[in-house]
Amino acid sequence: MKPRYLFPSDYMADPAGHVFNDKLYIYPSHDWDAGECFDDDGGHFQMKDYHVLSFDDIENGIATDHGVILDVSQVPWAEKQMWDSDVVEKYGKYYLVFSAKAYDGVFRLGVAVADKPEGPFVPQEFPIRGSFSIDPCMFKDDDGQIYCYFGGLWGGQLQWWRSLFHGFSTIPGKYGNENGLTDLGLAADHRTQLFAKPDAPALPSAVVRMSDDVLQFAEAPRLVLILDKDGQPLKAGDPHRFFEASWMHKYKGKYYFSYSTGDSHLLCYATGDNSYGPFTYQGVILEPVVGWTTHHSIVEFKGQWYLLYHDCVPSNGITHLRSLKVQRLYYNTDGTIQTVVNE
Numbered sequence: 001m002k003p004r005y006l007f008p009s010d011y012m013a014d015p016a017g018h019v020f021n022d023k024l025y026i027y028p029s030h031d032w033d034a035g036e037c038f039d040d041d042g043g044h045f046q047m048k049d050y051h052v053l054s055f056d057d058i059e060n061g062i063a064t065d066h067g068v069i070l071d072v073s074q075v076p077w078a079e080k081q082m083w084d085s086d087v088v089e090k091y092g093k094y095y096l097v098f099s100a101k102a103y104d105g106v107f108r109l110g111v112a113v114a115d116k117p118e119g120p121f122v123p124q125e126f127p128i129r130g131s132f133s134i135d136p137c138m139f140k141d142d143d144g145q146i147y148c149y150f151g152g153l154w155g156g157q158l159q160w161w162r163s164l165f166h167g168f169s170t171i172p173g174k175y176g177n178e179n180g181l182t183d184l185g186l187a188a189d190h191r192t193q194l195f196a197k198p199d200a201p202a203l204p205s206a207v208v209r210m211s212d213d214v215l216q217f218a219e220a221p222r223l224v225l226i227l228d229k230d231g232q233p234l235k236a237g238d239p240h241r242f243f244e245a246s247w248m249h250k251y252k253g254k255y256y257f258s259y260s261t262g263d264s265h266l267l268c269y270a271t272g273d274n275s276y277g278p279f280t281y282q283g284v285i286l287e288p289v290v291g292w293t294t295h296h297s298i299v300e301f302k303g304q305w306y307l308l309y310h311d312c313v314p315s316n317g318i319t320h321l322r323s324l325k326v327q328r329l330y331y332n333t334d335g336t337i338q339t340v341v342n343e
């Protein structure tokens with residue numbers, strides 16, 4: 001199959017794909033042009049609602065757009081920027097977990113609940129207690145436990161929470177603009193720029209088990225460690241280190257943690273033996289696409305594995321007007337993923 005655009009009539013991004021009731025549902029971000037200037041804080045991504053699309057045939061079929069499933073005006077705690085979301089099912093209920101900016105300027109994760117995969121979703125009054133940053137990926141393991149992987153650097157504010165990451169040395173602004181340091185974005189005071197030596201461990205993302213009712217974290221978030229083949233954490237200056245867009249899937253009993261590298265514009269993956277990791281870096285899934293962001297999900301549907309992703313070709317490279325794409329994904333016999341070529 002040739003890669004194809006999934007929904008040419010509107011700009012959507014960050015596709016989270018899940019099979020429910022024999023259909024492939026895609027939960028994307030809904031891009032629009034709010035007229036904001038491009039900045040490193042993602043201020044040009046001003047999304048205000050979510051739609052859900054479904055497909056009987058992802059290779060040739062037309063998307064069914066189920067319309068708006070949640071609007072920012074319905075969420076008491078959220079002011080703006082409805083960024084990446086994901087959905088998980090438990091006992092016939094569907095939980096949309098989403099990132100949005102609260103009135104204090106801090107990104108949090110919220111939950112909205114529905115009886116059907118296409119919603120409508122009813123939001124909780126408050127964000128998840130103790131949640132922070134962006135890009136939740138909801139993963140249900142074979143034993144029924146549900147995990148949330150989350151976090152994103154710079155505009156996603158993961159670096160604001162670096163004090164949670166004991167032992168991962170970032171070097172606050174005292175190093176200023178000294179050459180050769182890796183820029184980690186703004187600290188929690190919204191002003192101090194953080195830098196790390198390129199050979200310091202990269203800031204990791206987070207994973208947390210959800211409570212039985214899927215409305216709260218059941219524990220403190222843990223670090224998602226990505227190790228190189230020598231067992232050392234990937235470094236802050238490594239173009240393959242985590243930036244945002246966590247995704248977890250399982251293949252032949254292995255846990256595949258995949259993510260975007262942000263400013264190096266790759267989709268990469270690492271594998272592990274359990275949902276908490278650590279994960280060992282394996283390689284690149286997708287080379288840079290047109291547009292600054294790259295974001296994906298990996299899903300098996302009707303016996304075939306697919307990469308869902310986005311690029312900005314249809315908007316002529318406008319980085320906040322992205323279009324959904326799909327193409328097949330293949331594994332080698334040793335379980336490694338063949339790099340997908342975006343055409």
Ligand code: FUB
Pocket residue numbers: 013014029045083084134135152244245293294295
């Ligand atoms: O869609 C807004 C943000 O852009 C997402 O949360 C990031 O992963 C990036 O795709």
